[in-house]
Amino acid sequence: MSNVELKGLSEAASFQTAQASLPPVHTWSPPFCGDMDLVIKANGEWFHEGGKIKRSAMVAMFSRILWFEAGEYFLVTPVEKVRIQVEDAPFLVTEWRWIETEYGQAIEFKTHTDDVLILGVDCDLWMDFFKGEERPYISMRYGMKALVRRNAFYGLAESLERVETSKGTGMGVISAGKSYLLMEDE
Structure with missing residues (x-):
């Protein structure tokens, strides 16, 4: 990507959290x-040519032009599409909190790239495996996902309650009127 395109995208992507700003x-x-x-x-760390990208604004800007297609990740502009590598999830949930919504009490997640999503409205939550380790994820735009960071998940675990879903019964959370099973009964 050229510097002119990146400059234009950084101006267009104002780093606001609203989906409309993407x-x-x-x-x-x-x-x-x-x-x-x-x-x-x-x-969740981003590396370019072997060096860690330390400027969070640069990571946030790149995250706004990230595209997922046929199991691969790309950075796209109106004129270029380049493939990048993602080891697990391109986003990382770093914070969460309970909020009141029109759908009732809900969990709001914030990612390391300042995306804000409401569980049950903008995203879903599930457990999956990465290299033999069970990890929590939320859905993101364009079929991508975010890993829920360990400290955020431990805080969320304090809110677990009994839930029943189509996947089974056990411990989970209810957000915006939707139930999410995180630990199935044995």
Whole structure:
């Protein structure tokens, strides 16, 4: 991606948390231009050409143009599409809190890239395995996912209650009137 395109995207993507502030990536169909040496590690850190990207604003800007397609991740602009590598989930939930919504009490998640999502409205929560370890995830835009950071999940675990879902019965959370099973009864 050229510096001119990145500058234009940084101006367009104002780093606000509202979905309306995201660039219209879903409307762009640029040609594939090759691979970029950018890796999002399983712990949520972003590395470019072997060096960690330390500026959170740069990570947030890149996250706004991230696209998931056919099991692969790309950074896209209106004119270019480059493939990057993601070890697990490209986003990381760092904070959560209970809020009141029109759907009742709900959990609001915030990612390390300042995305804000409401469980049961903007995203869903589930458990899955990564390299043999069971981990909690939430859904994100364009079919992507965010790993719920360990400290955030431990805080969330204090709110567990009995739930019944189509997947079974056990301990979970209820947010915006929807139940999420996190630990199934044996």
